[in-house]
Amino acid sequence: MAAVDTNMTDAGLAEFTAEQLAQVDKIIADHRGKPGALIPVLEQVQEVCGYLPMAIQTVVSDGLGIPLANVFGVVTFYSFFTMIPRGKHVIRVCLGTACYVRGGQNILDKMSQVLKIEPGGCTEDRNFSLETVRCLGACGLAPVVVIDADTHGQVKPAKLEQVLAKYN
Amino acid sequence: MVNLTIDNLKMSVPEGSTILEAAKSAGINIPTLCAWPEIHHTPGACRVCMCEVEGQRNLVASCVFPVSEGMIVKTTTERVRHARKLNVELLLSNHPTDCNICIRNGSCELQKVAEAVGLRTVRFEYPQYKEKKLDQSSPSIVRDSTKCIKCYRCVTVCEEIQTACVLQPSFRGDKVFIGPPFDLPLIETNCTMCGQCVLACPVGALYEKDDTEAVWAALQDPTKHVVVQEAPAIRAALGEDLGMPVGTLVTGKMLTALRRLGFDKIFDTNFTADLTIMEEGSELLQRVKEGGTLPMITSCSPGWIKFCEHFYPDLLPNLSTCKSPQQMMGALIKSYYAQQAGIDPKDIVSVSIMPCTAKKFECQRDEMSDSGYQDVDYVLTTRELSRMIKQAGIDFANLPDSDYDNPLGEYTGAATIFGATGGVMEAALRTVYAIVTGTNLESMDITPVRGLEGVKEASVEVGALGKVKVAVAHGLANARKLMEQIRAGKADYAFVEVMCCPGGCVSGGGQPIAPSNEKRITRAAALYKDDGAVQKFRQSHENPSVKKIYEIFLEKPLGHKSHELLHTNYVHRGTDMPHGKKASVKKAKH
Ligand code: SF4
Ligand code: SF4
Ligand code: SF4
Numbered sequence: 133m134a135a136v137d138t139n140m141t142d143a144g145l146a147e148f149t150a151e152q153l154a155q156v157d158k159i160i161a162d163h164r165g166k167p168g169a170l171i172p173v174l175e176q177v178q179e180v181c182g183y184l185p186m187a188i189q190t191v192v193s194d195g196l197g198i199p200l201a202n203v204f205g206v207v208t209f210y211s212f213f214t215m216i217p218r219g220k221h222v223i224r225v226c227l228g229t230a231c232y233v234r235g236g237q238n239i240l241d242k243m244s245q246v247l248k249i250e251p252g253g254c255t256e257d258r259n260f261s262l263e264t265v266r267c268l269g270a271c272g273l274a275p276v277v278v279i280d281a282d283t284h285g286q287v288k289p290a291k292l293e294q295v296l297a298k299y300n
Numbered sequence: 301m302v303n304l305t306i307d308n309l310k311m312s313v314p315e316g317s318t319i320l321e322a323a324k325s326a327g328i329n330i331p332t333l334c335a336w337p338e339i340h341h342t343p344g345a346c347r348v349c350m351c352e353v354e355g356q357r358n359l360v361a362s363c364v365f366p367v368s369e370g371m372i373v374k375t376t377t378e379r380v381r382h383a384r385k386l387n388v389e390l391l392l393s394n395h396p397t398d399c400n401i402c403i404r405n406g407s408c409e410l411q412k413v414a415e416a417v418g419l420r421t422v423r424f425e426y427p428q429y430k431e432k433k434l435d436q437s438s439p440s441i442v443r444d445s446t447k448c449i450k451c452y453r454c455v456t457v458c459e460e461i462q463t464a465c466v467l468q469p470s471f472r473g474d475k476v477f478i479g480p481p482f483d484l485p486l487i488e489t490n491c492t493m494c495g496q497c498v499l500a501c502p503v504g505a506l507y508e509k510d511d512t513e514a515v516w517a518a519l520q521d522p523t524k525h526v527v528v529q530e531a532p533a534i535r536a537a538l539g540e541d542l543g544m545p546v547g548t549l550v551t552g553k554m555l556t557a558l559r560r561l562g563f564d565k566i567f568d569t570n571f572t573a574d575l576t577i578m579e580e581g582s583e584l585l586q587r588v589k590e591g592g593t594l595p596m597i598t599s600c601s602p603g604w605i606k607f608c609e610h611f612y613p614d615l616l617p618n619l620s621t622c623k624s625p626q627q628m629m630g631a632l633i634k635s636y637y638a639q640q641a642g643i644d645p646k647d648i649v650s651v652s653i654m655p656c657t658a659k660k661f662e663c664q665r666d667e668m669s670d671s672g673y674q675d676v677d678y679v680l681t682t683r684e685l686s687r688m689i690k691q692a693g694i695d696f697a698n699l700p701d702s703d704y705d706n707p708l709g710e711y712t713g714a715a716t717i718f719g720a721t722g723g724v725m726e727a728a729l730r731t732v733y734a735i736v737t738g739t740n741l742e743s744m745d746i747t748p749v750r751g752l753e754g755v756k757e758a759s760v761e762v763g764a765l766g767k768v769k770v771a772v773a774h775g776l777a778n779a780r781k782l783m784e785q786i787r788a789g790k791a792d793y794a795f796v797e798v799m800c801c802p803g804g805c806v807s808g809g810g811q812p813i814a815p816s817n818e819k820r821i822t823r824a825a826a827l828y829k830d831d832g833a834v835q836k837f838r839q840s841h842e843n844p845s846v847k848k849i850y851e852i853f854l855e856k857p858l859g860h861k862s863h864e865l866l867h868t869n870y871v872h873r874g875t876d877m878p879h880g881k882k883a884s885v886k887k888a889k890h
């Protein structure tokens with residue numbers, strides 16, 4: 133199952149604060165025993181934790197008394213659930229027509245190579261998430277990369293590392 | 301009743317039937333892959349059962365489409381034939397093409413369906429299946445997702461019949477994946493190793509771990525003394541895998557075949573089934589007299605044990621401390637027998653033939669080495685033994701009969717019925733009654749505990765003990781019902797029998813493929829015949845070899861030696877997945 137990288141999702145509960153975990157427990161307690169609780173619980177827990185790694189799914193499974201296999205089935209079925217953490221900074225590389233024509237794909241490939249992650253992934257140190265978008269409405273600046281709220285136009289592959297260095 | 305026409309045949313079928321069922325009753329076999337008579341599930345996933353219904357624009361899946369009055373169905377039109385072919389072609393386009401070396405070659409439903417629709421070319425290739433990996437973590441079951449056709453049969457079995465909920469669908473669309481959450485290795489999940497999913501799988505995506513090569517190697521090794529034991533249920537099922545009618549009792553042929561394969565000593569698990577009754581019966585009486593934990597629950601089914609360790613660890617004190625007959629035999633072979641025969645136990649290779657995949661897990665448990673060695677080295681399922689017999693070119697049906705070897709072969713009718721649900725209970729009641737009252741039960745047949753009812757109850761007047769209430773469950777969903785009652789303190793049983801597999805061992809996960817209730821009943825009937833008409837004794841305590849082993853070796857039931865060799869303890873596993881490597885297994889020593 134290529135789509136799930138268990139290393140990525142098996143980081144355990146250590147990455148979450150006591151406060152986050154207390155909130156998770158409360159969400160579960162509020163819904164325990166109620167029919168149809170799983171999806172709303174997962175939504176709220178994702179809100180608190182940012183994503184739904186194996187360790188968190190295990191907590192939900194235990195707390196609600198629903199087999200882990202069913203929790204996992206629901207998490208992977210709905211696209212608004214994610215098992216991949218969000219980086220501190222979100223990079224969005226445009227692959228709209230204008231950007232594509234002017235080398236957007238090159239930028240994306242280089243970005244993947246520098247960060248050592250696939251599009252949709254998150255770096256090991258959780259600093260960057262890498263996403264793609266279709267046209268940001270700034271075609272005149274193509275190729276365009278948006279990092280958090282900053283738009284970078286006419287990006288050159290060779291300059292990428294320099295740009296990224298500003299985000300820690 | 302509803303009247304309809306299928307392929308110009310007029311018929312009348314019960315309301316609520318599907319087209320598939322109606323067609324079948326008229327002798328028209330529509331190909332299927334996901335629909336399966338053993339379970340009620342309607343995923344409508346494979347689309348190989350398509351039919352044309354007059355008035356419907358699109359073709360319909362006959363396994364889910366209900367009949368209605370006056371319906372006209374066609375199953376052989378060009379459109380239907382084309383659609384079925386295309387759907388099988390699409391399945392095969394994302395499937396390995398190694399039928400010749402696949403474990404299901406010859407028994408694969410996908411092969412059969414491809415033949416049934418007349419498919420001769422596969423024009424497309426979607427090699428997504430190649431991304432999947434083989435899971436060989438379990439000592440019992442191999443999961444090869446490259447071959448999975450997503451029929452959901454294992455999902456329904458694991459969730460509804462066994463309530464282990466290990467195999468589930470995840471993702472969606474063409475990414476649907478059937479397996480444990482996070483694609484965890486089976487050994488790290490709550491899998492009971494029951495193998496019921498293996499019986500359900502139409503293809504080679506789930507199968508028993510094959511240990512035949514290791515056994516062949518031991519048989520060829522002149523420095524090894526290879527000893528074998530066979531569970532009760534084998535003699536009622538092996539024949540049908542070798543061309544004989546279902547339910548043929550093949551005890552004598554089985555023993556001859558094992559000799560031809562080169563086993564040095566052939567004992568019988570039935571001997572230790574009798575021994576189990578002596579130990580377990582005494583344990584029950586002790587618990588009743590001394591106020592021990594009740595109800596006492598049987599412990600011969602390793603899939604049930606693992607289920608209890610995961611889902612009902614609070615009830616572990618209720619489990620009898622008796623090892624299963626397989627493990628009692630294993631411990632005795634490398635102690636008692638080795639001593640008697642003057643053989644160094646390190647030169648003994650102990651093999652057992654079991655109807656069960658969970659037995660492969662059981663024999664590798666840390667607790668199962670009380671002889672100082674791994675007590676049972678290899679477990680082969682009925683299917684594996686039948687493959688070895690075929691590989692050896694043995695004409696099984698025409699073999700002469702032969703007998704087991706002493707001193708661990710002799711058995712009674714009470715032992716042989718261990719293979720059917722209710723059998724352990726019946727055997728135990730016969731002996732407990734005799735011990736308590738000093739007389740025999742009026743009738744040896746305790747029919748309320750026989751048959752395929754999910755949970756059976758009986759109540760027997762046992763002399764000074766008064767009324768003894770007992771219950772029997774088979775299949776883990778039924779076991780769960782009983783455990784919930786016990787947990788809630790609402791059960792007043794003294795003794796409970798649980799078998800992991802529906803019908804008991806006659807339909808264990810290692811038995812010939814494609815189970816059905818009819819086969820369960822027919823195989824069980826063979827065992828009841830062995831009990832009622834073939835064996836000289838019908839009560840375990842009458843077994844002369846059992847009397848002898850107590851005289852010269854074990855001393856008495858629950859004695860010091862028994863505790864050392866025949867009893868065990870259990871592991872609190874819980875349901876938190878993934879389980880650490882603790883449940884994982886040691887390497888076999890050979
Ligand atoms: S599962 Fe069936 S079709 Fe697939 S390789 Fe095996 S025998 Fe062939
Ligand atoms: S062996 Fe039994 S418990 Fe394990 S996955 Fe298969 S059906 Fe489920
Ligand atoms: S593993 Fe077998 S039974 Fe389960 S969905 Fe796949 S093909 Fe069907």
Ligand code: FES
Binds near residue numbers: 269
């Ligand atoms: S195509 Fe990239 S901004 Fe429009």
Ligand code: FES
Binds near residue numbers: 332343346361
């Ligand atoms: S058998 Fe009807 S859809 Fe699979």
